[in-house]
Amino acid sequence: MFINTKSSFKKTLKTQIFKMNIFFIIDILGLISFAISGALVAFNKKMDVFGVLIIAFVTSVGGGTLSDVLLGNMPVGWMENIMFSYIILGSAIFAIIFRSKINYLRTSLFLFDTIGIGLYTLLGIEKGLVAELHPIICIALGTMTASFGGVIRDILCNEIPIIFRKEVYATACILGGITYFTLIQFPIKENFVLVISGSVVIAVRLIAVKFKISLPNIYSKEM
Amino acid sequence: MFINTKSSFKKTLKTQIFKMNIFFIIDILGLISFAISGALVAFNKKMDVFGVLIIAFVTSVGGGTLSDVLLGNMPVGWMENIMFSYIILGSAIFAIIFRSKINYLRTSLFLFDTIGIGLYTLLGIEKGLVAELHPIICIALGTMTASFGGVIRDILCNEIPIIFRKEVYATACILGGITYFTLIQFPIKENFVLVISGSVVIAVRLIAVKFKISLPNIYSKEM
Amino acid sequence: MFINTKSSFKKTLKTQIFKMNIFFIIDILGLISFAISGALVAFNKKMDVFGVLIIAFVTSVGGGTLSDVLLGNMPVGWMENIMFSYIILGSAIFAIIFRSKINYLRTSLFLFDTIGIGLYTLLGIEKGLVAELHPIICIALGTMTASFGGVIRDILCNEIPIIFRKEVYATACILGGITYFTLIQFPIKENFVLVISGSVVIAVRLIAVKFKISLPNIYSKEM
Numbered sequence: 001m002f003i004n005t006k007s008s009f010k011k012t013l014k015t016q017i018f019k020m021n022i023f024f025i026i027d028i029l030g031l032i033s034f035a036i037s038g039a040l041v042a043f044n045k046k047m048d049v050f051g052v053l054i055i056a057f058v059t060s061v062g063g064g065t066l067s068d069v070l071l072g073n074m075p076v077g078w079m080e081n082i083m084f085s086y087i088i089l090g091s092a093i094f095a096i097i098f099r100s101k102i103n104y105l106r107t108s109l110f111l112f113d114t115i116g117i118g119l120y121t122l123l124g125i126e127k128g129l130v131a132e133l134h135p136i137i138c139i140a141l142g143t144m145t146a147s148f149g150g151v152i153r154d155i156l157c158n159e160i161p162i163i164f165r166k167e168v169y170a171t172a173c174i175l176g177g178i179t180y181f182t183l184i185q186f187p188i189k190e191n192f193v194l195v196i197s198g199s200v201v202i203a204v205r206l207i208a209v210k211f212k213i214s215l216p217n218i219y220s221k222e223m
Numbered sequence: 224m225f226i227n228t229k230s231s232f233k234k235t236l237k238t239q240i241f242k243m244n245i246f247f248i249i250d251i252l253g254l255i256s257f258a259i260s261g262a263l264v265a266f267n268k269k270m271d272v273f274g275v276l277i278i279a280f281v282t283s284v285g286g287g288t289l290s291d292v293l294l295g296n297m298p299v300g301w302m303e304n305i306m307f308s309y310i311i312l313g314s315a316i317f318a319i320i321f322r323s324k325i326n327y328l329r330t331s332l333f334l335f336d337t338i339g340i341g342l343y344t345l346l347g348i349e350k351g352l353v354a355e356l357h358p359i360i361c362i363a364l365g366t367m368t369a370s371f372g373g374v375i376r377d378i379l380c381n382e383i384p385i386i387f388r389k390e391v392y393a394t395a396c397i398l399g400g401i402t403y404f405t406l407i408q409f410p411i412k413e414n415f416v417l418v419i420s421g422s423v424v425i426a427v428r429l430i431a432v433k434f435k436i437s438l439p440n441i442y443s444k445e446m
Numbered sequence: 447m448f449i450n451t452k453s454s455f456k457k458t459l460k461t462q463i464f465k466m467n468i469f470f471i472i473d474i475l476g477l478i479s480f481a482i483s484g485a486l487v488a489f490n491k492k493m494d495v496f497g498v499l500i501i502a503f504v505t506s507v508g509g510g511t512l513s514d515v516l517l518g519n520m521p522v523g524w525m526e527n528i529m530f531s532y533i534i535l536g537s538a539i540f541a542i543i544f545r546s547k548i549n550y551l552r553t554s555l556f557l558f559d560t561i562g563i564g565l566y567t568l569l570g571i572e573k574g575l576v577a578e579l580h581p582i583i584c585i586a587l588g589t590m591t592a593s594f595g596g597v598i599r600d601i602l603c604n605e606i607p608i609i610f611r612k613e614v615y616a617t618a619c620i621l622g623g624i625t626y627f628t629l630i631q632f633p634i635k636e637n638f639v640l641v642i643s644g645s646v647v648i649a650v651r652l653i654a655v656k657f658k659i660s661l662p663n664i665y666s667k668e669m
Contacts, residue, residue, distance in 0.1 A: 072295075074292070075356070085359050143500070273617040308582050
């Protein structure tokens with residue numbers, strides 16, 4: 001660190017700021033996606049305005065909150081930066097106003113939820129890397145960050161949590177994480193690695209649901 | 224701080240001790256209300272004695288534990304002060320002994336639960352103010368502190384969490400929080416502000432359930 | 447501390463290392479028991495391979511994570527020692543490969559789950575003692591450590607959490623905890639105390655389920 005030349009220091013700084021920017025943008029996009037996905041589930045449940053706002057909020061910050069708590073980053077992120085709350089509330093109000101335009105509720109919900117898990121998987125992995133944890137732990141953090149908001153949303157709405165079984169939820173997160181740690185072995189720019197890994201999460205889930213693909217069955221017929 | 228005159232310092236100290244006392248009393252009353260509400264739900268489920276004690280405990284400390292964890296106040300409050308446990312266990316045992324006298328179970332449960340959320344909303348807001356957080360975050364903390372114990376209670380008892388839909392739960396907390404932050408703009412003594420805000424939470428919920436009032440419907444008929 | 451003679455210091459050190467070993471072994475055995483119990487529930491739900499791994503993971507680390515978080519021990523244990531993950535994944539893969547040999551699924555599940563709660567009750571009590579907390583709080587920590595993994599497992603699998611009602615779950619943990627704090631009053635070696643207290647948890651649950659014993663009914667017939 002100390003023997004950095006001035007120019008390499010500048011480069012490091014620039015990379016740091018770039019990384020901050022990338023993850024900041026990912027965080028914002030994830031917040032918006034999950035806020036809208038939360039609002040859509042709350043609409044289905046005919047909740048009142050405050051109910052919709054709260055479900056949007058919980059869905060957005062749930063996963064990040066869990067990973068912050070497990071890592072000991074407290075007060076958790078959304079408490080210290082009020083902008084997060086404004087973005088979530090703004091997205092939820094947007095969804096409330098244009099709810100009649102969001103015609104195909106089920107499809108929209110699925111799409112926003114899927115984009116959200118793709119983005120938050122990356123965010124969770126990054127948090128693990130910052131804390132210098134093992135790749136397996138980073139992937140676990142990514143999966144939790146991606147899925148916990150949706151799990152809380154479903155529990156509070158009395159929906160069966162859709163994680164795991166029907167929609168290849170966790171599998172998509174784990175495959176995205178494995179892609180990330182495979183690609184960073186190669187000399188590829190980190191933002192490409194991020195875009196590819198996030199796309200893997202989204203693609204795996206979309207394709208699996210579209211074509212009703214699932215992992216090889218481990219259950220013999222007599223079971 | 225350092226240029227305080229002796230008298231203003233004394234006044235600050237007195238205010239501090241007074242505030243501590245007020246919030247201490249609110250905390251105790253909240254513990255008792257939620258412990259009894261937890262015990263009543265556990266009775267409905269025909270739980271054994273230990274089950275009743277645990278549900279009473281979880282309902283009482285759940286909300287405060289969540290807000291302590293999110294703020295990074297660990298070990299959480301009830302672990303460091305054994306008096307909390309004695310009060311909760313005492314309330315639960317009281318409820319067990321006099322359960323036949325608590326005739327109208329549903330009404331009692333609803334009343335104790337409502338008083339609990341009123342008190343804990345104030346407690347959560349105060350925690351947020353101590354951590355110097357934004358009013359929106361303070362209201363979120365108040366709502367979580369008030370509702371999380373009941374949510375865990377309901378999940379552990381296999382009841383559908385009553386938050387949000389049927390009983391204007393979160394709406395009452397949020398309106399109470401807005402009342403608090405509106406009133407402290409005016410030169411009103413803080414204990415009055417607390418009493419009024421807490422009463423707003425309780426009144427909103429009672430009136431809404433009594434007269435089956437809900438927020439303006441945001442759903443058009445064709446949905 | 448400072449006036450310890452060299453020999454008593456050595457003895458203390460030896461005891462420390464011994465205690466570390468004992469609790470390390472208990473932790474490992476608990477991880478394996480709960481990982482297999484989680485995998486068995488996931489099999490019942492016909493989950494895919496990743497789903498089974500995740501449920502095994504969550505069941506194993508859930509209780510310890512909760513108690514670590516409440517005590518402020520972050521990053522939580524399993525994140526800092528990758529060996530825990532290997533043991534859990536290994537146990538889950540073992541369960542996947544030999545799932546057809548584990549014939550009596552229900553019985554096996556019940557047995558592994560019961561051994562797990564016995565071991566984790568001790569682990570939670572120990573964590574409370576290390577943090578110098580009151581015995582009641584230690585027993586609460588033991589009960590949470592023992593039961594929370596199973597509760598999350600059941601919630602994620604859409605099973606009704608089996609805690610409390612049917613299988614004398616919490617009662618067993620509390621009785622084991624009371625046994626522990628009773629026995630350490632007497633001049634008995636600590637490893638015996640641990641073995642006896644853990645056995646009490648396991649025995650209480652096994653006997654209660656086997657003979658359909660429950661605590662004295664606190665409900666009068668007219669209720």
